[in-house]
Amino acid sequence: MPVRLKEQDTYYEACRRFSDRNFLILPGEEPNVYLGGHWNILFPKPVYWTHGREAGRPFVEEHPQYGTVYHPGNAQEVAEMIRRTNALVWQTHPRTKGSTFYPDKIKAADYFQDDHWLGAAFKAMPVDLSQQRLCEVRCFATLDDMNNWWQKKFLIGEVDTYKKWPSDDLYGHFNVNYLKLDPLPAAGDWGEINRVLRAGDFFVTTGEILIRHFAVNGASSGQNVSIAPEQRINLVADLEWTFPLEFVEVVWGNGERTDRLVLPATEMKAFGSHRFSIPLEAAGKRWLRFAAWDSAGNGAFTQPVYLRSN
Known part of the structure; x- marks a missing residue:
C-alpha cells in the first residue's frame, strides 16, 4: 500500500x-x-x-x-x-x-x-x-x-x-x-x-473591510432571486471598515459581457460603518455581486446573486 x-x-x-x-x-x-x-x-x-x-x-x-x-x-x-x-x-x-x-x-x-x-x-x-x-x-x-x-x-x-x-x-x-x-x-x-x-x-x-450583511431583493450571495425584467433591484450591504473607503461597486454580467457601477465613497472616514442601499434596473443582468475598496487598496467582495425571470 x-x-x-x-x-x-x-x-x-x-x-x-x-x-x-x-x-x-x-x-x-x-x-x-x-x-x-x-x-x-x-x-x-x-x-x-x-x-x-x-x-x-x-x-x-x-x-x-x-x-x-x-x-x-x-x-x-x-x-x-x-x-x-x-x-x-x-x-x-x-x-x-x-x-x-x-x-x-x-x-x-x-x-x-x-x-x-x-x-x-x-x-x-x-x-x-x-x-x-x-x-x-x-x-x-x-x-x-x-x-x-x-x-x-x-x-x-x-x-x-x-x-x-x-x-x-x-x-x-x-x-x-x-x-x-x-x-x-x-x-x-x-x-x-x-x-x-x-x-x-x-x-x-483582506481583513480591513467586513460585509456584515448583503442581499439583493432579500436574496443572499449564491442564491437565485426571481424578478421580472422591468422590475427594480434593491441591493443592500452593511459595511464596517478600518481605513477610509475609496469606492464601492456593483458588478454584473448578462452572459456575454461584464459591466459595473462604481460609487465613490471617499467621504467615509476611518473606523466607520454604513448601510449602502443601491437601486438598480434588472434589465441586462443575469448575475451581480458587490465589492468595497479602501484608500489603502484593501477590499472585500461577495459572491454573485443570480437573477431569474419569473
Whole structure:
C-alpha cells in the first residue's frame, strides 16, 4: 500500500489534534492531477486516495485500517470520487503559473460544470499597483467570465503559506473567507463548511473591510432571486471598515459581457460603518455581486446573486 496513505492519516490526525471547539484546521490539498491546471480539493471528512493506480488495482478498494480507498487513474475517475465523497474542488491561482489558460481550457468539461467545482481562487498575484483592485485582471475577470459562461461559480480566498517560522506574522497578510456558519463543526466531519461554500454563502476580505450583511431583493450571495425584467433591484450591504473607503461597486454580467457601477465613497472616514442601499434596473443582468475598496487598496467582495425571470 502506498506510503501516501500513511502520510494522509498523519495529516488528518495533525489537523484533529490541533483543532478544538473554537479553532478548526481543514486538511485541504492541491493535488494537480488529471483535471487540468492546479486545483484544490476539500473533502467534507477524511478520505483516503492516491494520485494514480497501479496495474491490476481497482478504482475503489477496502483497506483494513483506512476503510474505503480511491485510486483514480484519469479525470473521469477523479470526478467520480469527488461526487461520491461530496468533495469541493476549485482552480488555484487561475490564469497564471501552473493554471495558465485554466479554467478556460476545461470550461466545457462535465466535472467543471458540476456544482462540486466551486470556481476559482482569489490571491493578489502578481501584484500590479496600477490596478484599482487587488488581482483586478486575473482573479475578478476569471470570476466574472465563469459566470458569463452561464455557470454558477464562486471565488474563494486563498494563500500560499510555504514554510513558516514561529515569528512570522500571518494574520495580517492572509485573505479571509467569512462563512455564515454556526456552530463550528467538529474536526472529524466539517461537511457544513463544504455546504456553505458550495452555496456561495460567504464573502472574501483582506481583513480591513467586513460585509456584515448583503442581499439583493432579500436574496443572499449564491442564491437565485426571481424578478421580472422591468422590475427594480434593491441591493443592500452593511459595511464596517478600518481605513477610509475609496469606492464601492456593483458588478454584473448578462452572459456575454461584464459591466459595473462604481460609487465613490471617499467621504467615509476611518473606523466607520454604513448601510449602502443601491437601486438598480434588472434589465441586462443575469448575475451581480458587490465589492468595497479602501484608500489603502484593501477590499472585500461577495459572491454573485443570480437573477431569474419569473
